[in-house]
Amino acid sequence: MEHKTALTEGLDSVELARLESTFAEEIVRLPSAAGESTGDVAQIGCRRGGGQGPVIVLLHGISSGAPSWLPCASLLAGHARVLAWDAPGYGNSTPLPAEAPMAADYARSLQAMLRVLDLRPDVIVGHSLGAPMAAAYVAQADPQWLPSRLLLVSPAQGYGGPGQEEKSRQVAVQRLEALERLGVPGLAARGPERLLGPDADEGARAWVRRNMERLDPAGYRQAVAMLCGDAIDRYLQARPAGLDVRVACGAQDVVTPPDACAALAERFGLPFTLIPDAGHACYVEQGAAVARWIRAA
Numbered sequence: 001m002e003h004k005t006a007l008t009e010g011l012d013s014v015e016l017a018r019l020e021s022t023f024a025e026e027i028v029r030l031p032s033a034a035g036e037s038t039g040d041v042a043q044i045g046c047r048r049g050g051g052q053g054p055v056i057v058l059l060h061g062i063s064s065g066a067p068s069w070l071p072c073a074s075l076l077a078g079h080a081r082v083l084a085w086d087a088p089g090y091g092n093s094t095p096l097p098a099e100a101p102m103a104a105d106y107a108r109s110l111q112a113m114l115r116v117l118d119l120r121p122d123v124i125v126g127h128s129l130g131a132p133m134a135a136a137y138v139a140q141a142d143p144q145w146l147p148s149r150l151l152l153v154s155p156a157q158g159y160g161g162p163g164q165e166e167k168s169r170q171v172a173v174q175r176l177e178a179l180e181r182l183g184v185p186g187l188a189a190r191g192p193e194r195l196l197g198p199d200a201d202e203g204a205r206a207w208v209r210r211n212m213e214r215l216d217p218a219g220y221r222q223a224v225a226m227l228c229g230d231a232i233d234r235y236l237q238a239r240p241a242g243l244d245v246r247v248a249c250g251a252q253d254v255v256t257p258p259d260a261c262a263a264l265a266e267r268f269g270l271p272f273t274l275i276p277d278a279g280h281a282c283y284v285e286q287g288a289a290v291a292r293w294i295r296a297a
Contacts, residue, residue, distance in 0.1 A: 022077065023047045023070050023084075027092060030112045044113045045092035046085040050077035054122035056294065057114070057147070058084040061128025061156065062223045063191060064281070065091050068211040071287030076294060085113065087133065089219020100225035103158075103235060107136035111145055121147040125294060127283060128256065129227055131155030135235035138243060149244040149297050152232075153290065154256045154280050157264060161231035168228040175224045179217060188212035197252035197279035204285045236268050246271045248293055250278030250285070 030042045047066045056076055058069045066084040073082045088109050089095040096105050110133065114121060124147045126134030131152040138150050159168035178187065191212045192205035239245060249261035251274045258274060265272035273293055278286040 022074055023049045023067070023082075025066070025092070028113050028116050030109065030116060042088070042094040042109070043092065044085055044088070044094070044109065045090075046083055046113065047073075049073050049082045050080050053080040055119050056080045056082050056123045056125065057110075057119075057121040058082065059110070059124065059126040059130030059134050060084065060087065060090070061130050061154075061281075062220070062227060063187070063195065063215065064127075064208075064211050065214050067214075068207065068281070068284060071207070072283040072291050072294075075288060075291035079295065081119075083117075083119065085110065087130070087219075087223070089216055089222050091214055091216075093219075095216075095219050096222060099222070100229055101222055102230045103132040103136035103226060103232070104140060106133040106226070107140060110137050111141055114145060120145055123147055123149045123151060123294065123297060125151045125153060126155065127153040128280065129156045129223055132158055132226075132230060132232040132235060135232050135239065138240060139235040139238040143240075146240060146243070149246070150239070151294060151297055152245070152247045152264075154249045154253050154282060155232060155247060155261060155264060156227060156256055157233070157260065158227055158229075158231040160229045161233060164231070172224055172228040175227075176221065179220060184213060184215045184217060184220075187215065194255065195279055195281040196285050197250065197277060199277065200279065200285050204281075207284055208281055232264070233267075244297070246273070246297055248273040248275055248282075248290070250275045250280060250282035252278060253280045253282070255280040 025045055025047050028044045028046060060068055066086045069084040076082050086093040087106055098105060124134045134150055159171055188209045192208045195208050196204055247261055247265040247270050249258045262272050275282045275286050275289050283290040
């Protein structure tokens with residue numbers, strides 16, 4: 001698993017010290033996701049910052065990980081307790097047992113982690129593929145573990161809905177072929193051009209690259225299966241009545257374009273906000289603007 005140390009390579013001492021001192025990693029050991037009594041356990045790597053205030057849980061997308069939230073989380077930590085996880089199959093988090101998991105499988109791991117930490121989330125923020133995971137969480141969580149608000153940032157909507165079979169197949173083939181052809185280093189090298197706006201600074205580009213270098217090919221393949229086999233609509237349709245749900249998107253996002261995100265918001269009657277001067281990884285590129293949006297919620 002040597003690739004998982006890549007985030008520290010090339011980071012200058014100031015960046016690394018900031019990450020480890022204000023957003024340090026911890027490993028949470030979980031009961032077996034299958035509920036077996038074999039003694040097997042899974043683990044989730046997560047990072048926490050802040051000391052008091054509401055609990056804000058941050059879920060990353062398919063090409064990222066918990067450390068990517070540092071620019072945004074550091075701005076929230078003065079008034080909140082911030083927790084970002086590495087989803088199963090990412091960073092130091094154990095992969096899910098299913099070869100082709102659904103968003104609900106990731107959500108069960110999230111609830112198990114929060115139970116072990118004894119943290120009830122006040123706000124859950126899901127970015128990109130983290131959005132269907134977050135929506136699945138609120139659709140199935142016990143009432144005492146529900147957040148007050150669900151925030152979806154540049155949400156990936158998934159290709160598992162009716163009539164999406166051909167698009168699902170195409171996306172899966174495209175992503176998996178790119179992984180085989182380029183490997184994780186190649187994906188990371190080209191990531192900033194697709195995930196950030198044209199005017200993103202070199203710091204944002206480097207941060208996206210360094211977080212993509214942490215990708216585990218097996219975990220990425222599971223996430224591609226979820227993207228292509230599930231759909232966020234089924235979970236938003238099952239969300240608890242009265243739950244405050246909001247959608248935002250980078251104005252320059254070419255991965256989950258503003259029109260598609262606005263259509264999702266309109267379909268479910270949700271407020272929609274554009275983040276100016278930002279591409280898909282808007283919380284990296286415009287961390288202050290995304291932090292203000294989260295605080296306003």
